[in-house]
Amino acid sequence: MTAPDTLGDFADLLNDAPGAPRSDGRAGRIALLVFLGVVLATLAAAGGYVWWASAASLPAPTVVAQAPGVAPGPAAAVSMPGTGQSVLAVSGGEGFLNTDGNGVLAASGDGSALPMASITKLITALVVLDAHPLDSATDPGPTIAFTEADTDLYDQFYVRGAVISRMPDGLRLSLHDSLATMLLPSSANYAVAVARWGFGSEDAFVRAARSWLSANGLENTRIVDATGIDDRNTSTAGDLLTLGRLAAANPTIAALADTRSVRVDGAGTVTNTNGLLGTLGISGLKTGNLGDGTFNLLFTSTLDVGIGSPLQIVGVRLGGETHDSTDADVVRMLQTLKDGFHDLPVGTVGDEIGEITTAWGSQAALVLSRGATLRTWSDTPVSVVLDTSPPQTYTEGEVVGRLTWTAGERSATSDVKISGAIDEPSLWWRLTHPGELG
Template identity: 25%
Template sequence: MAGESPDRAEQQGSSEGRTPSVSSTVASSESPAPAVPAPAPVDQPTAVFKTLAPRVPEDHAAEESIPETEAETAPEAKAASEADADVAAAPEGDRLKQAVAAWVATASKGGEAAEASAEAEESASAPSGAEEPSEAADVAGAAEAADEPVEAPGAAPRVPKAEAPSWFAKKPAEPEAQAFGSAPATSGAAGPEASKPAPAAPEAPKPDAPTSDAPTSDAPKADAPKAEVPKPASPEPGAPKAAVAKPVASEGPVDQPTTMFRAVRPPVVDQPTTALKLPRDVPGLGSDSERTSTFVPLRPDVPAEQKAEKPQAAATSKPQPKAQAPAPAPAPAPTPALAEAERTRQQPLPPLPPLDLLAELTNTPPPPPNAWRTTLRRFRIWTPLVLLLLIVFAIVQMARPLPAPALKLSGPPTYTFAGGPLKMPWPGEGQGAVEVEGVGSMGTYGAQKPAPIASVTKTMTAYVILRDHPLKGKQKGPEITVDQKAADQAKAAHESTAPVKKGQVYTEKELLQLLMIPSANNVARLLARWDAGSEQAFVDKMNAAAKELGMTQSRYTDPSGLLDSTISTPQDQLKLAKAVMKFDVFREIVDMPNATIEGVGYIENNNSRLLLKAGVTGIKTGSSTPAGGNLLWSANTVVDGRIHRVLGIVMGAQNAATLNKKLELSLDYSYELIKKAQDDVTSAAVVKKGQVVGYVDDGLGGQTPVVATKEIKAVGWPGLKVEVELTDGGKSVPHSGRAGDVVGTVSIGEGAGRISAPVALKSDLVEPGFDKKLTRVG
């Protein structure tokens, strides 16, 4: 039966199967009756386990709108309900006896029914606090009944009990009259109306009752309709007494299908704070997994006086309604799923600002916002962050390494000599160039293209011999024997030669004199064969040396220069002149106007006329029909007590009738250039002692001046620009120092003519301060 505990459902099924024998026993105790055949045993339906549907707000409205006629149910039903409550709380044997006694009392005493009805009304109008003990008793009885074992088929019959509020869904209850079969007990106390069954009006089914673990205080005590046992009508006067039919015992016990349910003992929970729970799948709700709950307020507490007055007024104003036929059983409520935890639709609020949260915690409302408060709040928030960033920035700046100090010029990087541009007496033909060794070029003229150089080629021959066989001081070098080929070439008529004979022995220096002073071609070939083994091998060495000196536009084809295929340019020949003039023996030989060689006699230089001039020191003449007159010359000039070498060359002098005249013309052109160079080469004080030439830059904006420790005079000529350079002298500049400490050098010029002087600090050099370290960006 729906809504009952498992043991009650079992007792109901057992009672329905055994009630005829109980009724017959009761009937026989009052008056005899003829035996009536008992109905065949019928297989009664077993109880169905169902859960209650969840409660909704409409249930409370329905409970408040229950007709007052429900409260005024038949006295017999009320009495039977009270009796069932007592039976549930008593032991099994006592409960059966009490149930039979209550049923007999109900059938025999009609006057007591009115009192029972009145008592039921009083109990219905009692406060909710008084109802709770009764409900607790029902729960305890149901729990005890669930714990008891199922009766055996031969056990004593039980009387069906009235239904109590259950934890499960309701099942339509059958009238109790059917449970007792066709053997109603007779009673003389019942009136004519009492013979008709008058069950109490059944309540409307509540499919939405809550499925909480404990019943609430507002749940009705009897939800299922109850049917009274039908009473036989009293006999009319004068009529013969009808014998009461006495049921005949059944042929044998029938095994009725039973179902045993063991109810879960509900925990005792504080009723007003019980949380409502919804099943997972409730008809009418959405099918999504996220379930929400609807808040249902609790009923207000009504004073006990008001609850008592209302039922009493209803009982006095309205007559007791007649028993009505039982209403059709309501359809069983759908079985809800198991309940889950309560959920809510309310979304979490976003976090409050710090000031608002503090105001809420201290119950102090936040001040009204305005521009001043907003600015102050932002200042308080951002100021610590900015200070922290500044501290980190300062630490990083202080920890960074200092940049390396550097020397920088404070003046222009060049110095130009006064006097305007230099005007040199350049020849009107051929090509040439003039250069002051260590200072720079005084200028060039002509095409500056490769051309035959005739006997000027012997300068490269002497360079290779001295490079491979150098002579120092008074050394004369190894002895060399004249071979037959050199003796034969000495007799040539159309070239310059030296009268050597086969078998003669000459030193290296003597042969170099014969090579450079009279320009002997046969001696040039003899030295080539002596040095390299063959003339061609020596020529290869000559070209390799030219390449090493950077003579990119020169090509040598023979050691003497007789062939016009040996070509060069003025700039290439000046490079060779600077290299070969480094040998002391070579400078001594080319500066000799004449010489006497043993075995050869007196020899005279071809440019002896020019060598007799002041300051002229060589170097080599060369003439041929294709080459014309050529002279590679060297001269000295004294500037401030120092000798400076001036090198020059004149190539391609052709404005003469004979070859000797062409050579003399080249000498004249060269001497004019020598005189102009000796006159115009001068010196100037580019840097004076104590002059500030630059400063030490510490890399952070600090500058400490430096001064020259002595005067520097540069050699040059009018219009010449010389480079001024301030360097550290190969040492790193310190971060700090005292005044007078040498920190570098200042230099003027380049190459051999480069002049330098040390520079020192004019004031103390100190490291950059905290402010500079902090504010540096790069």
């Protein structure tokens, strides 16, 4: 038998085959066309599937990662004196420092009233400025013409061993310069002279001062004179904390308290008795001592602890043993507060925190792209949050997440990246896993 040359011949062969049903030539050709159509459709469908499987999106990988916990730093505490009364109030660092409703971070002593000594002169200045306000820190204000009675105060306080400053006969000074001479060296004769000028007499000043204290909530503070020489001028650390805030809010007093020395006509160069100015951010406010274990310092500080904005501090030390020990007590309070802030390592570049695995069995490690440290206080807890996302390129070094550490108001971050190659799936895997393709 010869091979068919045409579809008709092929149809004829089918008809001539032994046992084949007889049909006419047209019917055979139709059967052949149907058969060939089925074959071609099957082949086309198979080719379409291969194309779809090779291009379909892959299933998301499985990311197994654990944000590693971070142990907090060592516990810290502010070192407070064991004698007298002390208090340290802080504004700022709220996410780190546990202060009470009045901003107090640390306090020591039983809260009893103690002699204020020359801190009294801060009250004298505030009461006078309340009655005769100045427009700004540099406003000279009204001129005070000191009287002969004022000049006589120099000798009166000299024999009492008080601090005094020169006041020549006929001296005329601005209120600003008079306050400077009273506050910086703590001159008793200028305190009484300014009080007399402001209210007519020292007794009238005392009455005004008591009203001012009551109006400002200083119920545990007692005033009997303008200088503080009398040990009946007493207050508590809590009241003096309020006084310090009032003084720091007054532009004239705040500026004078932060002045080391100034030249005043008639009085000469007057020097601030607060030798801690500039130490640990100290900017004021007033010393006071009567000897015999009555050494005091009411102070303010703008303390930079490395968390962005400095801490704003008002503190009190009452009843120090000596001038030097009182200064040392204040420095210790501030230094231990500052030292309690530290840089805590929270992550190292290359730290492995998990792995990424594909459905076709390829895997790679997840690592930190950089190291990180966190500025924190004491043993403030550190929270850790890990966010991940599916890779786009599956290549080594691709960022697939971020790790964030937070303590208080501070945060540090590191990207999480792929370490190692993730192989593409084979065509065979794609063809045999249609249910996992997108």
